[in-house]
Amino acid sequence: MKEKRIETEEWNPLLLPLKDGLASVVVGKEKVLKLLLTALLASGHCLIEDVPGVGKTMLVKSLAKLLGCDFKRIQFTPDLLPSDVTGVSIYNQRTQTFEFRMGPIFGQLVLADEINRTSPKTQSALLEALEEEAVTVDGETYTLPSPFLLLATENPIEFEGTFPLPEAQLDRFMMKIHMGYPSPEEELVILQKHGAGSPLKNLSPVASPTDVLNWRNEATAVHMEKELQQYIVTLVQNTRRLDKLLLGASPRAAIALQKAAKALAFVSGRTYVVPDDIRYLAPYVLSHRLILAPEARLNGETTEVLIEEVLARVAIPFLQGARV
Template sequence: MQRVQEVAGRVMASVERVIVGKRAEIRYLLAALLANRHVLIEDVPGVGKTTMVRALARSIDCTFRRIQFTPDLLPSDITGLSVYDPATRQFTFRPGPIHSQVVLADEINRTSPKTQSALLEAMEEGQVTVDGQTYPLPRPFFVLATQNPIEYEGTFPLPESQLDRFGLRIRLGYPRPAEERAILDLHHAGRPVDALQPVTTAEEILELQQLITQVHVDDSVKDYLVRIVQATRAHSAVYLGASPRASLSLYRLSQALAAMDGRDYVLPDDVKELAPLVLAHRLVLQPEARWHDTDPEAVVRDVLEHVPAPVERRAERWAGSLLRRR
C-alpha cells in the first residue's frame, strides 16, 4: 500500500498549506474519499469547513460545486430539471449542481427535510432520477456537508435516513492561539486556496479506491467490528442503534486508514479509532438518556470500553495471517 500512502501524503500536505492545525481531520476526510464514503462536518460558522473542502477538490483535480442550503431551496435546485425548448419542441435536461465530483452541501440543516432528501439517491447510488429518467453522476462522487449545531436558530435536524448516508462525522473546533495567528499570516495577501495546484488526478483516486479493497481484514477484527455495532443496538441509552450500513462504512474506512499508514492489513486500533466518528451520529437516544445529558459520543465510548478487542495477536501476527492466506 505504498502508493496509497504516498498519494495520501501529497494530498494532505497540499490541504495543510491552507488549513492550519487540523491534520487529524484532514486525514479522516481523505480516508473517507478513498473509502468512497461521504462526510458530515459539524461545527460553528467560520472555522474553515468550506475552505477545507475547496482545498481538497483543488488538490485532487476534481470538479467542484457548492450548494448553499436555504429554507427556500427546492429539490430541483439540486438535482436539475427538464426545461422545454420551443425551438425543438422537446424537453431537455438541465443538470443541477449535484452533477459534480466534489459537492459541498453548505449548511445542509438550514433547508427543509424534503429538500435534504434530494441527496439520498445521489449519495447511495451515485445517480439522480428526474421525471422518470435516471442520470449517472461523475466519479469519484464525494459529498461533504457542513452543518451548524442543531441548537442554532433556523435549523432543521437531519432525518436518520440522511445521517446514515454519511460515512463519518467530524468537527473542526476553534484553532489554538498560535494556529489562529498563523491563519492571519497565511491570509495576509489573499486566499491561499486559489493558489493550490493538483497533486493527483480523479483517475488515480478511482484506482486507489479499488486498491484499498484489497487490504486484509482478519476474521477476529471483523468479529470485533460487528460486536461494537451490535452493542450500540443493545445499549440501554439507545433507541435506534447503528445500521448494517454503518458496519460497512466502518469496515471500508478501516481499510482506507490502514492503507494510508502503509499497511495492507487492518488492526483493531483502526476500528477503535474510527468507531466514534462512524457510529455516533447514527445513534438515536432514548428520551430519558437525553434528559440526563447523555450524548451519542459517550455511548460509543462506553461500548468501546466494554467490548473486548482481540489481544491474542501482535501487529506482526496480523500481517502473518495475511501472508498465509496468500
C-alpha cells in the first residue's frame, strides 16, 4: 500500500494554527498530528504506543494548551484504585450528607499515562467513560465535561509490572498510534528547541473547546456515499473470515472507521469522503482490535500486515464524479 494518499495530505485552513502550534513542539510528526486531530474531531479516544522519550506526553500537553481545554493527567501505577480515577463520595459531617469529589477523569483532555501499569480492576474504571462519556459512582451517574478526549500511553517493550489491556478496553479506543523516532535532522531541531527550556511555555490557545464542538459537528456532516459504507462493512467482515485471526473487527470498529473517515476528510479540507480516507485509516482503527491465532503469532504475523492483505483483496469502490 502506497504511503501517499489522494487528498489526505492537505489541511483544512481552520486547523492550520492548531497544526502549526503542535508542530512547533513535536517536530517532524505531521502524520501523527493529523491522526490525533482526526480522532479528536471524530470524538474518538487514542492509544499512543511507543518507547519512552519520543514525545507522547509532550504532544498531549501541547494539544490541551492550544485548545484551552481543562487538562488532567492520571499516572497509572499498580496500586492505583478505581476511585483514584473516577472520584469518591466523602461524608460531610457539617451537612451530614455525602459529597462527590470528582477524580481526574473529569477533564476535557485527559492523559492516561502508562495505562498498562495498573490492574485490570482500575483499567475497567475507564470503560464507561470511554464509551458513554460518563462515570457511575455509588449508583449515581455523572456526565463528563464536553468536549471529552482521553489519550492513553503505553510502552510496548516493557512487560515487568504491566497488565495487557483486555479486548473490551482496546475496542473502545478509536485509534492506536505509534510516534516513532525522529530523523537525525529532526532530532537536531529538537535539541535546539529545548536548549532554552520547554517549548510548551511559548504556547498559547489558538482555539477553544467551543471550536472543537463546532468542528465535530462539521465533521459529522461530511458526506459519505453508500458505496463507501458498504466498503467499510466488507473490510470489517473480511477480518472475521481470516483463519489467522481468533477475533476480527467488531461492529464498533466499523462505526469508528466511518467516523474517522469523515473527520479525516474534514481535517483535509473536504466535505466528502474518498476511498483513500478509509484505506489510510484502516490500519490505525482496526489493528489493535484484532487478535492473532497462536500459529500466526508464532509465524511472526502482525495484525497490520493482515489488514494490508484485506485491503488488497477488497475492490475499491468507484464513485461516479469523484476522484478515487
